[in-house]
Amino acid sequence: xxxxxxxxxxxxxxxxxxxxxxxxxxxxxxxxxxxxxxxxxxxxxxxxxxxxxxxxxxxxxxxxxxxxxxxxxxxxxxxxxxxxxxxxxxxxxxxxxxxxxxxxxxxxxxxxxxxxxxxxxxxxxxxxxxxxxxxxxxxxxxxxxxxxxxxxxxxxxxxxxxxxxxxxxxxxxxxxxxxxxxxxxxxxxxxxxxxxxxxxxxxxxxxxxxxxxxxxxxxxxxxxxxxxxxxxxxxxxxxxxxxxxxxxxxxxxxxxxxxxxxxxxxxxxxxxxxxxxxxxxxxxxxxxxxxxxxxxxxxxxxxxxxxxxxxxxxxxxxxxxxxxxxxxxxxxxxxxxxxxxxxxxxxxxxxxxxxxxxxxxxxxxxxxxxxxxxxxxxxxxxxxxxxxxxxxxxxxxxxxxxxxxxxxxxxxxxxxxxxxxxxxxxxxxxxxxxxxxxxxxxxxxxxxxxxxxxxxx
Amino acid sequence: xxxxxxxxxxxxxxxxxxxxxxxxxxxxxxxxxxxxxxxxxxxxxxxxxxxxxxxxxxxxxxxxxxxxxxxxxxxxxxxxxxxxxxxxxxxxxxxxxxxxxxxxxxxxxxxxxxxxxxxxxxxxxxxxxxxxxxxxx
Numbered sequence: 001x002x003x004x005x006x007x008x009x010x011x012x013x014x015x016x017x018x019x020x021x022x023x024x025x026x027x028x029x030x031x032x033x034x035x036x037x038x039x040x041x042x043x044x045x046x047x048x049x050x051x052x053x054x055x056x057x058x059x060x061x062x063x064x065x066x067x068x069x070x071x072x073x074x075x076x077x078x079x080x081x082x083x084x085x086x087x088x089x090x091x092x093x094x095x096x097x098x099x100x101x102x103x104x105x106x107x108x109x110x111x112x113x114x115x116x117x118x119x120x121x122x123x124x125x126x127x128x129x130x131x132x133x134x135x136x137x138x139x140x141x142x143x144x145x146x147x148x149x150x151x152x153x154x155x156x157x158x159x160x161x162x163x164x165x166x167x168x169x170x171x172x173x174x175x176x177x178x179x180x181x182x183x184x185x186x187x188x189x190x191x192x193x194x195x196x197x198x199x200x201x202x203x204x205x206x207x208x209x210x211x212x213x214x215x216x217x218x219x220x221x222x223x224x225x226x227x228x229x230x231x232x233x234x235x236x237x238x239x240x241x242x243x244x245x246x247x248x249x250x251x252x253x254x255x256x257x258x259x260x261x262x263x264x265x266x267x268x269x270x271x272x273x274x275x276x277x278x279x280x281x282x283x284x285x286x287x288x289x290x291x292x293x294x295x296x297x298x299x300x301x302x303x304x305x306x307x308x309x310x311x312x313x314x315x316x317x318x319x320x321x322x323x324x325x326x327x328x329x330x331x332x333x334x335x336x337x338x339x340x341x342x343x344x345x346x347x348x349x350x351x352x353x354x355x356x357x358x359x360x361x362x363x364x365x366x367x368x369x370x371x372x373x374x375x376x377x378x379x380x381x382x383x384x385x386x387x388x389x390x391x392x393x394x395x396x397x398x399x400x401x402x403x404x405x406x407x408x409x410x411x412x413x414x415x416x417x418x419x420x421x422x423x424x425x426x427x428x429x430x431x432x433x434x435x436x437x438x439x440x441x442x443x444x445x446x447x448x449x450x451x452x453x454x455x456x457x
Numbered sequence: 458x459x460x461x462x463x464x465x466x467x468x469x470x471x472x473x474x475x476x477x478x479x480x481x482x483x484x485x486x487x488x489x490x491x492x493x494x495x496x497x498x499x500x501x502x503x504x505x506x507x508x509x510x511x512x513x514x515x516x517x518x519x520x521x522x523x524x525x526x527x528x529x530x531x532x533x534x535x536x537x538x539x540x541x542x543x544x545x546x547x548x549x550x551x552x553x554x555x556x557x558x559x560x561x562x563x564x565x566x567x568x569x570x571x572x573x574x575x576x577x578x579x580x581x582x583x584x585x586x587x588x589x590x591x592x593x594x
Contacts, residue, residue: 152485155495284495285477285502286568360488365523368487372459400486 008046009063009200009217010053014038016060018450019438021388023052023061028273029152029358033401034391037439045358047147048198049273049298050307057450063197063308066216068226071106074189074215078174079107080167081193083114083251084303085220087320088311093231095323099239101230107191109178110242113170114250118330119344121249121262123163128264128292134159136268136283136291139259140350141165143202144298145276153280154355162350166253167192167199171213172347173339180338189215193223195254195306198298220308247330254303255317257295264292272300361400375399383414391437411437459483461519465508467534470558473509476517477502480528487521493594497526500572500590503565504530510555511535512585526592528573536582543578544570 019037031045032052039052039060053061071077079102089098102110128137138159140146149156171190178188192214194200203214252258260267268291270279276296282288299305304320305313335341361375362368375396382395390411392398401407410416410425410433419425435442461483463476477498484494501517508515512534520527537543543550544566551561566588570576573590580586 154491281478281481282474284481284498285474286499287474287502355491357485357488357491359482359485361486363488365487365489369459369521369523372483372486 007201007204008041008043009048009197009204010041010046010050011062011064012039012041013060013062016058018058018060019442020057020450021391021393022055022057024388024391024393026051026055027393028277029148030393030397032393033406034388034438036437037442042358044356045151047144047151047298048196048201049144049148050197051273053197053307063200063219064217065200065219065222066191068106068218070216071189071191075187076109076178076183076189077107078109078111078178078188078190079193080111080113080170080174080190080214081220082166082195082254082303083112083246083320083323084195084254084306084309084316085193085224086112086323087304087316088224088309089228089319091319095243096237096239097231097233098227099242100232100237101227103239104230104232105226109174110239111170111174112243112246112250113166114247114253115243115245116169116173116335116339116344117166117247117250117253118333118335119173119341120163120166120169120348121330123345123348124161124263127161127163136288136294137161138294138296140353141254141259141295142198142297142302144196144198144273145296146353147198147201148273148276148298149280150353150356151358152277153284154357156280156284157353157355159283160350160353162353164348164350165199165202167203167214169344169348172344175213176340176344177336177338191216191218193218193220195220195303195309196299197307220306221310224310245333245335246327247333248324248327249330251320251324251327255320256297256302256304258302260293260295266291267293267295269295269297271297271302271305273298361403371400371403374403378402378409381409381415382412385414387413389413459487459521461521463517463519465505465512465515465517465532467511467513467515468509470506470509470560473505474502476505476519480519483519484521484526489521489526490594493526493592496572497528497592500569500592501528501530503569503572504528504588504590506560507565507588508532508534510551510560515585524594525574526594528590528592529587530589531585531587533585536584536586537578537580538582540578540580 017038019034023039024032024034029045029047031042033040086095086098099110140160175188190213192203194217200217203212203217256271257269260269270276301313301317304316361371378399384395386394390398392401398407416430420427420430461480465473480501481494481498512532515530515532518529542548546567549561555561574593575591577589
């Protein structure tokens with residue numbers, strides 16, 4: 001089913017999955033199904049937004065990441081991280097202490113990805129100036145949004161600004177800076193500490209052609225714990241030079257309105273994947289007109305609300321706002337003289353964003369129409385309750401799964417009940433069908449079941 | 458052939474947009490070219506808004522066959538007295554109230570014509586209007 005190689009970071013631990021339907025309910029692209037009592041992801045439809053992971057009461061979703069031991073392989077060990085990392089710590093822990101603890105964990109260089117943000121701002125302004133036709137332009141900042149457009153709104157691909165995200169910029173920036181100082185490329189290990197799953201997929205399989213320069217990925221939730229443990233309370237050293245390029249705009253970049261406040265006369269910032277979906281629907285119909293720039297982020301409160309963030313998203317944003325006041329604006333900050341800006345700009349170009357219709361019933365339109373007619377007939381028999389007990393997110397999705405040969409009429413518990421009432425199917429057979437769907441013994445009384453021990457939803 | 462039907466009430470701007478949204482979903486499932494989908498939903502949305510803005514009620518019918526999309530927007534309403542004027546960019550009979558909602562710029566019909574491969578209007582003043590659009594792929 002998967003066409004092209006798209007790396008998805010989100011994985012399901014089957015041992016932990018309790019086979020409920022929370023993940024399936026919240027998925028914005030209907031990519032989750034429950035089969036044989038376990039959640040599974042339709043890879044082609046997944047945009048790595050992480051809604052499933054957030055909704056899971058059993059913590060069965062996890063992301064693939066690299067081990068910090070990998071640091072040993074490199075002479076220069078760079079931690080790339082967005083500013084929201086700092087924002088999630090309690091006020092009593094200073095920026096200095098956080099930086100010191102990260103160095104104690106084995107890194108030689110710490111790079112908040114928004115440090116060279118000026119380059120991105122200049123490139124984007126230039127693009128908006130030159131490109132007046134496909135407005136409003138959509139930022140490519142959030143990889144989940146880009147993937148969503150690829151699979152669900154292909155006609156809007158041309159509206160995406162083909163400029164990569166701050167982590168790409170920062171990776172090339174530090175690489176160039178270190179190599180200017182005489183470091184060899186193979187001695188440099190760049191580790192991206194990610195606030196979400198989408199950024200991982202973006203690093204592992206970028207939208208454009210160019211391979212990533214990032215050597216490893218570390219989950220911010222794990223890393224946050226390690227840094228908290230490594231915080232020292234005695235007088236910390238001075239790590240100021242590690243953030244010498246940081247600016248006010250940079251610190252706020254990944255929070256809501258971080259981008260939109262600086263671009264165009266009329267700009268909108270949208271956060272939360274379901275709000276993004278609704279807005280893209282309107283955009284596709286040309287219902288929304290007159291705007292220059294659209295900032296769209298999959299997470300509520302943007303990256304402060306990333307699925308791998310430990311801190312509360314509102315306090316994280318507030319701390320960043322306070323912190324940003326201590327830094328100068330990018331307009332007052334000169335980038336290093338030696339920097340080859342045009343080389344960096346080259347690395348930031350997205351060559352092509354390919355459309356990939358993940359909702360087609362068939363490649364062939366006649367066959368697709370047959371399947372659609374069939375699904376419309378099936379719908380007549382389904383109850384329209386959208387309960388999810390069949391393992392599909394709603395009756396419509398179940399009907400579509402059926403015409404694709406992925407589900408059966410008997411998956412609908414209400415239909416089964418009706419068949420029993422009409423004497424078309426035995427009670428035993430009906431129950432067996434249920435167990436087949438949800439797992440043997442799934443309906444036995446069990447005091448360890450979720451909800452039993454003061455763990456209501 | 459796939460047929461979709463939607464009812465629109467005059468003045469109901471909340472629901473104007475349902476027909477185009479639902480049609481878009483179906484066309485995507487049928488794997489219709491995204492550029493054709495775009496043209497169709499833009500024109501259809503304009504048509505829905507027209508019905509909400511001017512008519513008492515209307516029915517939108519979308520028929521998809523393997524080489525074209527046919528959209529028929531039939532309304533009961535005041536009708537259009539002068540069709541050629543209505544087709545002019547900037548001409549609008551929308552009420553100030555409708556204009557305040559951001560509609561009524563006189564771009565509706567011209568924009569529908571621009572996006573459709575063919576557009577036909579039949580109208581009887583005092584009875585209603587039927588707009589038929591086709592999109593070929």
